[in-house]
Amino acid sequence: MRKDWMLIGCLTLALPLILGAGLPTLGPVPAPTPRAEDPSPRAGSEPAAYPDQPLKVPVPPAKPDPARTDKAAQEPAAPASSAPPAPSEKHTPTEHLAKDQDLGGSDALAARDRSEIAKEEPEAFAACIGALKAIGARFLEIDRIEDGQTCGIDKPIELDTVLPGIRLEPKGILRCETALQLALMTRDMLRPAADAAFPGRPKLTAIRQASTYICRNRNSADDGKVSEHAYGNAIDIAGLRFGNEEMPVMIARQDDGTSEAAFQRAFNAIACLYFTTVLSPGSDATHQDHMHLDVITRRGGFRYCR
Numbered sequence: 447m448r449k450d451w452m453l454i455g456c457l458t459l460a461l462p463l464i465l466g467a468g469l470p471t472l473g474p475v476p477a478p479t480p481r482a483e484d485p486s487p488r489a490g491s492e493p494a495a496y497p498d499q500p501l502k503v504p505v506p507p508a509k510p511d512p513a514r515t516d517k518a519a520q521e522p523a524a525p526a527s528s529a530p531p532a533p534s535e536k537h538t539p540t541e542h543l544a545k546d547q548d549l550g551g552s553d554a555l556a557a558r559d560r561s562e563i564a565k566e567e568p569e570a571f572a573a574c575i576g577a578l579k580a581i582g583a584r585f586l587e588i589d590r591i592e593d594g595q596t597c598g599i600d601k602p603i604e605l606d607t608v609l610p611g612i613r614l615e616p617k618g619i620l621r622c623e624t625a626l627q628l629a630l631m632t633r634d635m636l637r638p639a640a641d642a643a644f645p646g647r648p649k650l651t652a653i654r655q656a657s658t659y660i661c662r663n664r665n666s667a668d669d670g671k672v673s674e675h676a677y678g679n680a681i682d683i684a685g686l687r688f689g690n691e692e693m694p695v696m697i698a699r700q701d702d703g704t705s706e707a708a709f710q711r712a713f714n715a716i717a718c719l720y721f722t723t724v725l726s727p728g729s730d731a732t733h734q735d736h737m738h739l740d741v742i743t744r745r746g747g748f749r750y751c752r
């Protein structure tokens with residue numbers, strides 16, 4: 447009986463050793479391998495690439511908005527997406543640009559030698575007339591104008607109404623392209639800007655022009671280069687009418703905080719999206735009381751806006 451108890455005791459003590467000898471030896475357990483693709487950051491560990499955002503999911507740097515880059519402000523602005531492309535060299539009468547044109551702020555800025563009135567390219571002209579009608583402008587197609595060898599328009603129009611409800615006062619003679627840019631600018635930018643600046647006031651009802659087609663040299667000088675007005679490419683805007691109220695066009699001081707000043711600054715900027723030359727009041731001695739706009743084509747699509 448005593449032997450039995452001793453046997454049981456020995457077996458009890460030896461059993462773990464016997465069993466242990468038959469089991470595989472447990473080695474050190476490897477730490478779980480971090481998954482390389484696991485994007486979740488770990489608390490307390492700062493991703494080296496984003497030292498300022500240790501606990502946030504890394505975010506790639508925001509892409510610059512192409513519409514808001516400084517580059518857009520520094521370089522000649524492109525026409526708004528809704529606007530048609532700038533007049534092509536094929537149908538504009540401004541294709542004979544001098545290589546070193548004068549950008550010194552005079553009325554018409556590109557020189558050219560012309561021996562005859564430039565012909566409108568038929569397809570482009572038809573497209574322009576169609577676009578102008580679709581916008582709701584009112585105009586007449588009038589006979590070709592030929593004033594000597596230097597002035598004239600192949601297919602002039604007499605513009606009476608820029609948009610439904612917004613007249614050109616007085617009506618003026620222009621190339622279709624010039625009228626179309628005026629109508630697009632007014633519809634897409636100028637009228638909405640006026641609505642934003644002057645809520646509750648009478649709506650924009652007229653654009654007051656001071657000059658459209660006229661056979662003259664730049665700045666009405668006796669000699670020198672011919673003005674873009676002499677080709678129907680230019681319009682001078684003296685003011686805008688809101689109901690019975692007239693507002694002259696001007697350059698507002700930067701420290702003028704009125705909505706009128708904000709609107710005038712907007713108008714200066716808007717015009718450069720549709721016209722390739724903008725000479726605002728005050729930009730030089732001959733542009734004190736009107737804004738000169740023209741659709742001249744320059745090498746590389748360059749715009750001159752002051």
Ligand SMILES: [Zn+2]
Pocket residue numbers: 553657675680681682737738739
């Ligand atoms: Zn002018």
